[in-house]
Amino acid sequence: MKIAESVTFGGGGLDRAEDLRRHPDMLDDLTAMTLPLWRGKPLTAPSRDALSFLDGHAFDGHGTPVLVGRLGERALFARDVSALEVDGVDDDLGAFRDSSEQTHADLPAGSAFVELRQTMTRLSPLDAEIAVCAKGMLEWHRTNGHCANCGTPTQPGKAGWMRGCAGCGRMHFPRTDPVVIMLVTRGNDVLLGRSHGWPEGFFSCLAGFMEPGETLESAVRREVWEETGVRVGPVRYLSSQPWPFPGSLMLGAQAEAITDRIEIDPEEIAEAVWLSREEVMEVFAGTHPRILPARDGAIAHFLLRAWLADRLD
Template sequence: MKHAETVTFGGGGLDRAEDLRRHPEILETLPVKTLPMWRGKPLMNAARDGLALMDGHAFANLGTPVLLGRVEEAAVFARDISRLEVTGVADTLGAFIDDSEQTHSDLPEGTAFCELRQMMTRLAAFDAELAATARGVLEWHRTHGFCANCGVETQVGKAGWMRACAGCGRAHFPRTDPVVIMLVTRGNSVLLGRSPGWPDGFFSCLAGFMEPGETMEAAVRREVWEETGVRVGPVNYLASQPWPFPGSLMFGAHGEAISETIEIDPEEIAEALWLSREELAEVFAGTHPRILPAREGAIAHFLLKNWLADTLT
């Protein structure tokens, strides 16, 4: 496995069993396990270091099962059970940091629904990929219940991997939005930014959505220029990461800046700055007086940490 694939949510090796999506008669013969999801939160085991899969079609009266893949000859499904009345609902739901846990009497003892961004670094690669897949595809179903072409309500097909429209015959499939995230350097310094609404001191790599007809390299140069006024020359691909919050694929790239004056667009970004390698070392050591490291588990953290250690390639 390439070093780049060790990023969180990468390299899990999930057998997505596309063949079973097309052959429900075979799928029906396999033992079943279910990963319940509540408002995008996967069910975690009592130790909070792995997912808690339940035997059979658990909570069969709630949500639609979506096939995640084949695990040891069992078919593993995700099921959105957000209508379940749970205990532990807190004001932090949906916040930048949500450490609340939700439970229910029908769940295995000690298990709870936990925010994936809080748990992702505790999960083995396989469980992380399983959870990311579940969150991404269930969120797509939640927001795409009607045909974008004619407005008719769509029906689930292919074990949860498409929605069919009876009105115009269109077939709709889960979408992934490509996003570039940039490690922009100039000599011994790296360019970081902070979005409006982030906690004080939280900085990360610049990022932005790719546009139709645009290459990754062009998107990197455009986004950096739009947000900070910095021009980027050579661009190289580094690594990718599925980021199911709600449904992006992050393309990590290294961009070499050919200018250094920062002029931010306040509608795009709250602040941007150049940080030396030595200052970044202080950030990761937790000794910098102002700046906090990027969220652990996110590709920005991966890129910055490996740039600091000179292990990007």
Template sequence: MRLAETVTFGGGALDRAEDLRRDPDALAALPAKVLPVWRGKPLLDPTRVALDWVAPDVFADMGDVVLLGRLDGTVLFARDVSDLDVAGGTEGVGGFVDASEQTHPDLPAGAAFVELRRVMTQLTPLDAELAATAKGMLEWHRTHNFCANCGTATQIGKAGWMRACPNCARMHFPRTDPVVIMLVTRGNSVLLGRAPAWPEGFFSCLAGFMEPGETLEAAVRREVWEETGVRVGRVDYLASQPWPFPGSLMLGAWGHAESDAIDIDPEEIAEALWLTREEMMEAFEGHHPRVQAARKGAIARFLLENWLADRLD
């Protein structure tokens, strides 16, 4: 697909410095700066809408630390500071929409912890990739403190890119869950759905987790049929997007529907409908009476916009 790497969180060209993960002495000899992350929210300079960094000794006694990469001879880390006593309140944190900002007196002037989905389209590609990597990695550490093999508390290694069990010697590495997300079309129309937990009127492309032993194409056909009863034939891969909410890789595909009758599974989806191109344009403009378009920055929005612009091939 043309422009595939222009999707949000893609195209940042981050040097992930894998060589330094295996060489702690070389890593320690380089200048460094740290991105604090509070409950999954990276530190930002809201005036510039850019990541804000602190010296390595700031909050040095708090949380897990992960090497993100290397930039112009400086190594970049992320630190989990979720235990920090912040100002700004916690109402709405973790919700579908989080407009809150949190601050602390030891942070740079004006800096605040901001929900990534709120600003993701305003960040540079590199800052977006750094923020997604930081959020995803620190969430993995938060939920994988114990060995899945024997239950012993694990220890961080490779500059944050693995956890080792001191009891059974099992090594654990960061996981990413593959998710198919489908632009399903039939003629001049596209199939959209609303998850039960989403606000009324909010529709997006259908999506679902892949299962063991399943190809991307098979997952697309299965998920669409399970959720809506629509049969899909040809499937084309389009683009991918890391989605650190909490730790998925969205695999964007184009499914060509062979039927259009909708029969939803209410356990899987609240609503599904077909929208014509003209109606989809109305939704993007905020004028559709029923449908709100997928949020900016999500791969669903990216796929729909490129479909409307005839840029899928």
């Protein structure tokens, strides 16, 4: 797919500076700056279309500093500051569409912690990649404080890109969960589904976690059948997107359905529908009587837009 890396969180060109993780002396030679995140929300500038970096090792003592990468002659670290008592905590916090913003007296005027899904399409490709890396890494540290082998507390190393166990000597590295997400088509129609807990009318492409020993193609066929009862034939890879909610890699594929009868598994999804191209155009135009579009910035939105524009080449 020629436009694959134009997906949100793709193609930012971040210098991840892996060499610095192994050479603390080289890292110390660079000037540091910090991107703080509160409950996974990155700090954004007053315009909300850029991240806000703080000079030095700001909020030292909060969480594990993780080297995100090198920006010129500066080393950028992410830091979890969720222990801060912030202003702006309200009922929207943690909602499906969290529009709340949190501030703190020690932050630059006008800056705020903002849910990444609310601002991701406004960020530059580089800032978006920085944000997705920072959020994913800090969530990994939050949930991997103990050794999965022996249960001993682990300690960070390699500038935050490893956790070592003093009990059994194992080293643990960040992991990403692969998820297939499918643009399932049959002629002029596309198959969309709605998960439990989503707002009424909100539909997206079908998706599911890959299983051990499974190819992408097999996972696509299995997930579509499990969720909707629809059988799939040819499958081809299109594009990928890191999705740190909490730590997935979305593997986008196009799948050609060979049956069209829908029999959903109610434990898997709430509803599934076939929509024509013309109906999907109505969805994106906001004129469809009951269906809302996939979240802007998500790979499902990207794939559906590309399908409508005949850009799946």
